[in-house]
Amino acid sequence: MSTPKPPPGHFTLLYFASATSFTRRSHDFFSAPLPLSQLYDAVEKKYPGIREKVLSSSALTVNLDYVDVEEEVQKGEKGMVIQAGDEVAVIPPVSSGTLAATFHPVSWERDASAVDQPTPYEISSGRSRDRGVQLR
Amino acid sequence: MNEVPRAFEGEQSLSEPNIYVSLTYNALDASLAMARVKSPKAGAVVLFAGCTRDSFASRPVTHLSYSTYPPLALRSLLSIAKAVHCEYELVGIAITHRLGRVDIGDESVLIAVAAPHRKAGWRAGEECLERVKARVEIWKEEWFEDGGVWMSNRDGQAGVPVVEGGSGGGGGAAE
Numbered sequence: 324m325s326t327p328k329p330p331p332g333h334f335t336l337l338y339f340a341s342a343t344s345f346t347r348r349s350h351d352f353f354s355a356p357l358p359l360s361q362l363y364d365a366v367e368k369k370y371p372g373i374r375e376k377v378l379s380s381s382a383l384t385v386n387l388d389y390v391d392v393e394e395e396v397q398k399g400e401k402g403m404v405i406q407a408g409d410e411v412a413v414i415p416p417v418s419s420g421t422l423a424a425t426f427h428p429v430s431w432e433r434d435a436s437a438v439d440q441p442t443p444y445e446i447s448s449g450r451s452r453d454r455g456v457q458l459r
Numbered sequence: 460m461n462e463v464p465r466a467f468e469g470e471q472s473l474s475e476p477n478i479y480v481s482l483t484y485n486a487l488d489a490s491l492a493m494a495r496v497k498s499p500k501a502g503a504v505v506l507f508a509g510c511t512r513d514s515f516a517s518r519p520v521t522h523l524s525y526s527t528y529p530p531l532a533l534r535s536l537l538s539i540a541k542a543v544h545c546e547y548e549l550v551g552i553a554i555t556h557r558l559g560r561v562d563i564g565d566e567s568v569l570i571a572v573a574a575p576h577r578k579a580g581w582r583a584g585e586e587c588l589e590r591v592k593a594r595v596e597i598w599k600e601e602w603f604e605d606g607g608v609w610m611s612n613r614d615g616q617a618g619v620p621v622v623e624g625g626s627g628g629g630g631g632a633a634e
Contacts, residue, residue, distance in 0.1 A: 326530075337528065339526065339527075339528055339596070339598060340526065340598035343526075349464075384528075384531060387530055387531050387534060412528055412531070414528070414531070414596055415598065417592075417593070417594065417595065417596060417597065417598065
């Protein structure tokens with residue numbers, strides 16, 4: 324499961340943790356170029372509900388660098404454009420056993436049917452953009 | 460049953476002089492972690508091992524499972540290691556996080572720091588662990604004996620919408 328190479332004219336969108344649980348996939352290929360400001364619309368179209376349940380609490384990287392999606396949306400046409408061959412990733416809040424940790428049980432039966440990875444689907448409204456800033 | 464596909468085999472690492480970070484699906488080696496940081500200049504080596512506990516909130520845990528985005532996690536680990544190395548004037552630092560299934564009692568993370576004196580070593584080790592847990596792109600699942608699977612989240616500060624499953628618990632967790 325090395326990083327998948329997109330076909331010509333496409334970029335890769337990687338999913339992890341709750342994003343994988345929602346999409347039941349580890350990645351998708353999308354047509355490029357695509358303005359970053361339109362990415363979440365494209366993903367929402369493919370997976371209705373994912374914006375609210377996953378994307379809104381996740382961070383985003385483009386070629387391993389965190390990007391501020393809201394900021395790019397505000398820039399409009401001057402914002403970043405995802406190019407063919409780029410590797411984009413949805414980064415859900417990081418797991419950690421701290422006092423602030425929150426847990427949600429998920430049934431075994433449901434997850435046993437998962438294709439890629441039997442992760443439970445649950446999310447938190449994390450401060451994803453703050454995380455992006457921290458990591459720089 | 461629950462085997463997550465491996466992103467790679469063996470160990471992936473990044474290093475700079477006196478700084479080493481890695482990810483592996485294999486069992487961790489505490490002696491090796493210490494050996495990576497030992498130096499005649501270091502009067503103290505502090506080794507932290509995060510292990511899988513056998514229960515959470517009285518529910519028996521069978522094992523944990525970790526997944527990651529390897530290149531991004533390595534980049535974040537290196538960034539943390541460099542910062543801690545600099546801030547605490549360490550002689551050396553090594554961080555290795557395990558991926559995939561980790562059984563009860565096994566180590567999921569090793570942090571070794573070498574410092575001229577013990578005080579800086581203790582402090583650096585603790586600070587390093589906190590940063591790793593808070594920031595590195597590694598996601599944990601807790602698998603319970605009674606069949607449940609919980610994915611833990613760092614963020615309990617804001618409201619947490621429960622999309623599926625029952626009510627959430629709270630509090631500490633196995634490492």
